[in-house]
Amino acid sequence: MRILKPVLTLLAAVALLSSGTACTPEQPPTPTPDDPELPESCALVLRVGTTRDFKSTSKFADYWYGVLSNLTTHDSLIKLGPDMLPTPWLARDWTISDDSMTFTFTIAENATWHDGTPLTPRDVQFSIEYYRDRDPQAGWMQEIIESVSVDGNDVVLQLTRPYGNLLTEFMTYSIVPEHIWADVEKPLEYQGTDRVIGSGPFTFVSWDAAAGKYVFDANEDYFQGVPNISRVEFHVYRTMDALVMALSRGEVDTWWDYSGEFPYTHVPPLQDSGEIDFATATFLGVPAALGFNLDEGPTVDFDFRKAITLAINYDQIANLVYAGYGTAPTYGFVPPTHPHFNDDVPRIIYDKEQAAALLDSLGYVDSNGDGLREGQDGRNLRLTLLTRGDMPGTLRVTEMVAADLRAVGIDSNVRALDSSTWVATKDAKDYDLVFFRATPWGTMMHASHGSGYFDSRRTGAGVLHNLDAAEYLDACDARLSTALPEEQERLDRELQQLHYEYLPGIALVWIESLYPYREGWNDWTIDHIYGGVVNSFSWFTVTAD
Amino acid sequence: MRLASHVKTNRLAMVGMIILWVFILGAVFAQLLMPHDPWRHFVPFMSPSVTHVLGTDDVGRDIFSELILGARVSLTVGFMAGLIAVGIGVLVGLLAGFRRGYLDEILMGLTDVVLVIPALPLVILVSVYLGPGIWYTILVIGLVFWPSTARVIRSQVLSVRQSGYVESARALGAGDGWLMRRHVLPNVLPLILAKFVLTVAAAMLMEASLSFLGLGDPMAKSWGMMLHYAFARGGFIREMWWWYVPPGVCISLCILSLTLISFSIEEGSDPRLRRALDR
Amino acid sequence: MADVSNAAPVQRHEHPTAAIGSRAVRYLAALFVIVTLNFLLPRMMPGDPVMNIVGEEAYYGSGEVLDALRADLGLDEALHVQYGRYMTGLVTGDWGYSYLYLQPVRESITLHLRWTLALVLPSVVLAALLAALLGSIAAWKRSSRTDVGLSGAHLLIYSMPHYWLAMLLLFMFSFKLGWFPLGRATSAGASELPYLIDVGWHMFLPLLVVTAFKAAYDFLIVRNSVVSILGEDYVLMAQAKGLSGMAVLFRHALRNALAPLVTVTAIQFGMVLSGALLVEVVFSWPGMGTLIYDAIGARDYPLLQSAFLIIAICVLIANFIADVLYPYLDPRTR
């Protein structure tokens, strides 16, 4: 008993001490004021659930917060409208010279920063130069932009060469205040609390890392008018399951994800709850795509690639993995939501017999009767399928393709890797077939229509850069260097046709995307790029009962 | 062997043995027992019925068939990883305990190092490096789980080594190899067995954890991978308990039976082992 | 004390508690190896951390910008230069800058370590108390229905995958019944007492899971050692002398069970720490487990290294304390 007492005391002390650790209120990484009370009368609060992994309030360093800030606290010059056309935003108007070398943006006169300072064309000029010089993601600007100048209310960009995609690119770069960033050498490491100040429809209120919650309040002085919502909160959940539970329990009102599709597997419980409605829109990106190694291996042969595309059961993928919300794609890669969609490019069909015949004609036959085809060297045909291990949907698709290939006598070795290893392996061209996905923005980057994924001159984490045919590269260059709508349309259609002719990769499915929200919320606007119902346009259209 | 008879007389161990054998037989005769081809697609998200005892998963595969196939994968991972870990552990433990001196210091230093590195993060880290693949998983788990065996075996070897009969045999002129083969090894065997059984359980649990985090081999359907899919593909949120409960129950039962067996081996052998196994 | 007649045929006969000095040297050596491993292992992995900073869709043309970024982060230097800087940094307290959490590594580590300790330390203490109580009751009523029930329940918990139980509880109590939040550590906004209550409310389920698993292990140890001690002569003597059951249990049996319990708790500290990882992921608990998991995904070298190092140091300290404490707790070595 004598020894028991001190030991118990010790244990109790440890218990107290450790609960003490929890007692110390957390210092948020950014000092934030306590959430101010909202006036009762106009308290329309939208709570948004997301599974994106936010870490901070730095729009430069935290990729996902950067995206979020473009929706809330910051404005870009133009935005992609619901009609897929460039829409005026901070730039109320713009002109492009005939040679596509000079872009002139007229800046809205009444915009102000959240700290009260007026937003001037000089801020715009500073922002573009700042991105060009300091942001690793904006490296392309160094090559393209010759000079930026201010002329009254106009900001004039002089380019080094014709660049047709500038408007699209500028949809994602938001304007930042010069008086805050001018002295910041390393935007990635800047810790100042004023890094959250922008000119957008919402002002930053707080970020609580432990609670996983951002709060933004409506900007009463917004130059486009006051948003319909007085406060928007973003709640971060680590798993989709937790998010769906939160949705059905009413902890959040809707779901947001940049360029992601809501998992169909999680839809029925929400439908059953009877309190959730869904908005629908054709997804702009490609949720599951297949690329080929064009440098070595059997996939170098066009007919072999063609045979593979014939061997895959696209309807099964659409039905099982995408719950029937998917459709079989065309060889043109991007879905019909894209402007200048080329419906002359044929649909991909599933035809096992034709695939088998094609493989037979290439000399891949099963001579030893083990159900697998052998190559000329007598060894079994075994393809390396590179896929993402951290994405269950992609894995399911990979499994199905592997099974489909087996059905035509092709063995496969599936390598499911995490994103970083996937990138390294992909860049080393250490695969025969590679599974990837194209985000809505991704399909629009570079020369648009998915060309950013295939052009061999590009580098990047998510792109294949596997096609180096001169005809294709020329088409990309031509498309990049014109801002003329008719010319762009012609080249857009050509690029889709070239995807068919060279077959660097195919979409495996196109899908209808679902966006859940609680009943009682109405009049959403759907934005294809920024993720469904939660976007810059909805702030001004959405209403609640 | 006295050990075998002891296991036989111990009721709990018998229960453990029976459960384990059911799983082992299920794994061996999976081809015969599976009612459907586990790769065939039926209608997704079906509830249990006569044709599909445990319903179907998100891509319409028969869950019961997957469960049987899962026994094969999970047990393979557990036993192979256990074999590697105990193999290394026994080798290191025997060497360190028998040779003593500098070799002992070095080996035990190494053991301490590996022992102190938190296993799960290390396994995650190395798994990410190697990429998923069932053999990588086995190798990694095997390479991480040996130190406790090495320590226990070493201390047991030390005590056997100091025993009168080893001393006598040495006085008879027996060399190190002889002592190891004839006296040390037979006397640490029950301990090795108990450690092996426990390591198999730990390896199965580790594999399940890795799979849960999405680091398992997606093409080898273990129980952990089934759970991963059940959670990642809506089984959980759709309250399909027939999907996410059975694999968990199978893992738990396997580990339970292995634990019971190892406890019984411990009790049945030298009482000194009990203390040795505490560490 | 040393027994000469059974001494090993070596000249240096060690005291049973072993030379703690040499143990300390060994721990230091272990620390050095861990530090080096910490440095090398993440760098051996494929994947470029810079890629994770610039994102999936970045177009980096000539690559000059990337190189500049790499140079900025010190990733372009030779391995031994990086190693040297890493070592000096460790000693001087400069643990580098986390590319993932976008703050000095030490800040993110202390932030997350606090939440993990807030979860793990009470669990360890609660589990030990619970196990001491239930374990001795089970041992006292050996082979009774109580014993079988208690042992069975603990064995069952012992056999379950942590995260599976965590998921079941989350589903049952948070989702179905709505008694607890769906994850995270706080709801934000509160302070002082409401804040504490809020944290406790968030903590309940993860705490329950971690405690249950630790208690299941401890229970088996307490029960076994109490059972074996209850059979020893002096305890039987004490009973014969007429001491009441509870007195014998607490004065003799439980006291002897404490030594292995405390030792095992210390030694297992690392296991509990890393075991909490999965529970943390399920409950979105902002602790070290979540941190490590995210850091691996993003190849955040400095963060990974430091997180590993911290856990390894925790385990080393726990082991060392156990080594030092053991002779005081175990009456047999006194």
Place this chain on the structure above:
Amino acid sequence: MILEVRHLSTHYLVRHNPLARFGHRDHLIRAVDDVSFAVTAGEVFGIIGESGSGKTTLARTMLRLCDSTAGDVLHRGRSVFAMNSSELKQYRHSVQPVFQDADSTLDPRQHVGAILEEPLLIHGIGDAATRRQYIGGMLEQINLSPSFLQRHPSELSGGQRQRVALARSLLLNPEVLIADEPTSGLDPLVTTQVLALMLRLKQDHGLTLILISHDLETVAYASDRIAVMYRGRIVELSGGEDFAQRASHPYTRFLLGVERRVPEIPVLEGVHEHIHGAEDGCAYANSCPHHLHVCHSISPELRETSQGHLIACHAIAPE
């Protein structure tokens, strides 16, 4: 001179954990301290001493089961400690121990047959049939029926176990048998039986026997010469027949019961206590009724006081 021990010392260093118990220093145990004697072929050499006197360590050192700190053991003039492994194996073929507590010297997992076969296997003697024959013959000599071959040590009585251990040592046909307390733990009747058996076997096999025991009667009964050990040293060595008559060292006389000693420190505690301080001086000085001043500072050497009679004592003058 078949076996000679020259100034043999075996010391143990006991390290103290400074963190566990503050203030305790490491200390040295002089288990065997400067011991010299020689054994001639065919004799029975007895060593007597209380537990803790270093007898067992002496035996183990002579068998090279532990390393010596100083001095040497010579077998037919060759240093045991300088032998390479094949020479050592040969040495162990010809010098065999019988340990106290046969219970622990027999592997509990082996049956008697395997235990007896082991020495033959180690030295590669005979094929399976000859080995069985040898073992059968040996069983007969130790009065055990062949049915014992299938039994485990736990199924034998203490005397039977000791006989098995004896048989195992004798199977190699050694020249020298070092028997360390071969009869401890056995009841008197069995003790006599085992001793008689040993002497008979010694006769039959032409053995040299080193008999180590704490029991004076056992040693006196069998030995040609007797050495008395006290705390690692030999204090008296003389012929066995008139041992009792000639005994003159105070400690020997105490053992014989003809003299008291000063009951100062319990013997076992003393093993450790005496180690701290006095490195020099007679170990028995504190208990000795005859101690002189010099006894506390200078340890007495073993001197021959008369023919075949050696004593280490300052108080006894040579004859």
